[in-house]
């Protein structure tokens with residue numbers, strides 16, 4: 223017996239109402255904010271992610287699904303959506319459009335070779351939004367507001383926005399130097415990963431969750447204390463605007479995010495309940511990325527949320543979603559002559575917008591009625607030789623067993 227590969231999941235019909243709910247809610251919201259939908263391929267040139275997400279990040283070091291195809295090209299299944307959208311922005315010359323260009327994706331499959339657990343998969347799906355071409359703090363606010371409103375619209379409660387600014391590339395060297403000065407005497411006490419990070423990617427020391435390292439992060443130098451005047455201005459405007467919009471946030475000086483492209487604003491949205499501490503969404507500003515990918519300097523900001531994590535939280539919080547549309551009519555048929563008519567009746571009902579299926583053939587009336595009941599049909603439409611001869615159909619309402627006869631041509635109206 224085959225099973226789906228570790229860390230992947232089938233999305234079965236019973237779960238589709240959740241997926242549809244998240245998709246339609248997110249699409250409506252994104253369009254209301256003036257975002258246009260974009261879809262990019264699920265694999266890209268491997269170098270795209272090495273250069274953007276960063277060679278020394280967990281994602282690129284340990285988690286990418288990379289392979290050579292038969293043409294000997296190095297490809298990577300996308301681990302995230304921002305770099306591909308920036309690649310598309312450049313490839314299609316979107317810099318000539320009014321800026322910022324606002325783009326969203328929904329149900330975008332992502333691939334990370336991560337250790338699977340609740341809400342963490344190797345293939346997962348994101349809602350991803352990017353606003354490319356503006357450095358205004360108002361656009362950071364817009365992105366955070368979208369994230370906040372999306373979760374609120376979905377009905378999720380008890381979420382917190384966690385916020386920080388990591389400054390820009392010119393603020394970084396003095397900060398990194400201070401961080402290294404702080405950490406070097408502690409090196410012997412750090413976990414293996416952090417010993418390495420001290421050399422390769424010191425900023426990531428701050429979000430190590432291991433017990434050996436966590437206490438040290440508290441006293442570590444804070445990025446907010448190393449912001450230039452212009453970075454501080456951006457930060458002040460951002461926090462003031464969030465207050466204006468009544469979007470609550472907490473500042474966490476350890477929040478740096480796991481991807482290298484961020485500058486200035488970084489944020490995450492986390493559930494407050496115990497046991498659901500995994501981040502539900504995150505994002506931030508990435509002013510250097512487009513240039514790093516070969517474009518002109520182009521500021522940008524964005525956000526992504528995992529659809530599996532949203533659905534996990536919807537279920538945990540007992541939030542009801544609109545159900546799957548049920549079957550309205552099962553066409554029950556008796557005798558060979560009736561079968562062809564039943565086939566046409568089911569087909570014509572569907573043409574008229576009624577959800578209808580044919581009962582399995584070669585079974586007794588009783589068995590077919592049982593079938594209608596078991597699929598939760600609202601009506602059974604019964605066709606025997608007599609009915610066919612008279613051009614009528616017996617309409618049985620399953621809820622109360624009441625039955626009446628109508629002309630075949632009236633069948634759709636009778637079950638509406």
Ligand code: HAM
Nearest residue numbers: 302304342343346501502503504505524525526527528
């Ligand atoms: P990220 O924080 O790596 O950011 O991922 C965003 C969200 O994707 C997470 O908060 C989580 O909900 C979901 N996610 C991540 N990994 C997994 C996994 N293994 N299984 C299930 N869900 C997962 C980014 O991807 C950035 N591209 C976000 C961004 C957009 N920044 C700017 N623009």
